[in-house]
Amino acid sequence: MTVLDRDVTSPEGGAEESWEQWQRPGVNQFRHPHIMLPAAYQLLSTEVPEAVAELQALGATTHNMLAGAYDLPAIGGRLEGDERFDTLAARRPVIEAALGNTAAKTAGITVRRGVAVAGLLSDGGANRPRVTGVRTRDGESIAADLVIDAGGRNSPVATCSSTSALPPPLSLGTTPDSWLTAATSGRRTVRCPRSDRGRWNTTTASR
Ligand SMILES: Cc1cc2nc3c(=O)[nH]c(=O)nc-3n(C[C@H](O)[C@H](O)[C@H](O)COP(=O)(O)OP(=O)(O)OC[C@H]3O[C@@H](n4cnc5c(N)ncnc54)[C@H](O)[C@@H]3O)c2cc1C
Incomplete structure (x- = not known):
């Protein structure tokens, strides 16, 4: 798997360095605290426990989303199943540093920073063209069996489609x-x- 990100720099050092120094202009809300959605936390805990360990090593704190409301009569105390509201919180650069560090240590994943996607490659089929990779802003063609658009809410994929004879993505x-x-x-x-x-x-x- 190859992960492309147009932002150039990688996380360096620990939590404080990531918060103070890491520049991520591609993510507007980078210098914010974040609470991970519980479903994401459950998924990480099950599928990538080493990422949760990395998060905790960098200082992320775990808590239960309902815990602060257990004193309210309408909520009452903790019930069986409430563990599904367990999650963790950290500053966004810390979450990204932990996930980036985990990806960097995982065999089979290559993270390429400073590589901006500028277009999709397609096989040019007349009726149902198939995406076969991406073209970068520097003109490199990268072939892929599957392209996953994780470009966020301002993803350029809709524009890419119109310039590569592909139908627009479903919205x-x-x-x-x-x-x-x-x-x-x-x-x-x-x-x-x-x-x-x-x-x-x-x-x-x-x-
Ligand atoms: C102020 C604020 C606070 C938030 N707080 C929380 C919170 O507490 N908990 C929570 O769960 N969610 C929170 N969110 C929402 C959360 O940040 C987003 O849902 C999440 O970042 C979306 O992730 P994403 O990977 O889809 O996109 P993004 O995080 O936007 O990432 C997109 C990535 O794609 C890269 N990219 C973009 N275009 C290209 C290109 N052409 N080529 C290569 N790379 C490209 C960018 O550099 C970036 O790394 C918050 C959002 C905001 C605005």
Whole structure:
């Protein structure tokens, strides 16, 4: 597996160095604290326990998402099954450093930083073209049996498709009826429409 990232630098040193020095312009929310979604934590614990060990070694703290509410009458004490709300929290550079370190130590994974994807390669089939790899901004062609787009919400894949004779990708969850938008930098109205109950708006503000 080859992982390409347009950001150039790798994590160096420990948690403090990652927080202070690591530059990741490709991720806007890089200098934020993050709470890993419990499902992601369960998946990592089961499938990549060494990543959880690396996270804890760098100072990530584990906790239960419900623990702070056990004193509330409506919640009550801990119940059987609540372990599915276990997760961990850390500063985002720390989470990324731990995952990056784990990937770097895993046989069969090559992480190439400073490589930006500029287009998709396809076999040019007239009716159903098949993606066969990617083209980088520097003009390198990298063949692949499977291409996974992990480019985030501003992924260039939709543009890539239009320049490589591929049909546009399916867009999931972006219709007004199914999508929740939120922002923690600046201020934005969040609309969570529900066709059966009408439209309701929430305004969030934070820095
Ligand atoms: C302020 C804020 C706080 C958040 N807090 C939490 C939280 O506490 N817990 C939580 O679970 N989630 C949180 N999220 C959401 C979480 O950060 C995102 O869901 C997550 O980062 C999405 O991951 P991703 O891998 O899809 O995309 P990203 O994290 O955006 O990663 C995309 C990657 O693709 C690379 N890339 C982009 N284009 C190219 C290209 N052309 N070629 C090569 N590489 C490219 C980028 O450099 C980057 O490394 C938060 C989001 C925000 C904005």
